[in-house]
Amino acid sequence: MRIRDDRAHEEPEINLVPLIDVILVLIIFFVITTTFDSRSMLQLQLPSATGEPVAAQTKALSLLVNADGRYFVDEREVLRTDIDALKQTLSQVAGEDRERPVLLRADARTPHQAVVTALDALGQLGFRKVSIATAPEARP
Incomplete structure (x- = not known):
């Protein structure tokens, strides 16, 4: 009596389900741990002053100047530091x-x-409502 070995005719298969599960877990991890805060891009140390903040009626145009003298208008970086x-x-x-x-x-x-x-x-372009942002003064 001859016993057949069917294992020799089986083709190996690659199971993709565990691979897809791992990739999805990694994608979820990176999406959750990524911060989308635009303020985290620039670390500004504002000068301090006393006074109360004034509520604005319309959304103000934001002009940022970092410690290196680079300019950022709203979300756009000015590529050169000259006035033009x-x-x-x-x-x-x-x-x-x-x-x-x-x-x-x-x-x-x-x-x-x-x-x-x-x-x-700002003055040359005709902007007249300019406010300078400050941090509250540290109280001892």
């Missing part, structure tokens, strides 16, 4: 609305010239 590039980016973001309030947020370690350049560009 800053004016061009401000015009593109704000459009024709010169009555829109502008919030200037400059790092406390920013060179003074970078802040003066930002204020000069």
Whole structure:
């Protein structure tokens, strides 16, 4: 009596279900652990001042100046640090609305010239409602 060995004719198969499960778990892990906060991109140390914040009626145009003197208008980075590039980016973001309030947020370690350049560009474009953001003064 001859006993057949059917195992020799079986083809090996690759089970993809565990691989797909692992990939889905990794995707979920990375999505949950990723932060989508735009403020986490720039670490600003605002100068301190006393006073109460004023509520704005419309969304202000945000102009950030980091410690290196680089400019950011809303979510767009100005590629060069000269006044013409800053004016061009401000015009593109704000459009024709010169009555829109502008919030200037400059790092406390920013060179003074970078802040003066930002204020000069805003003045040349006709923005009159400019506010400078500060951090509350530390109380002992």
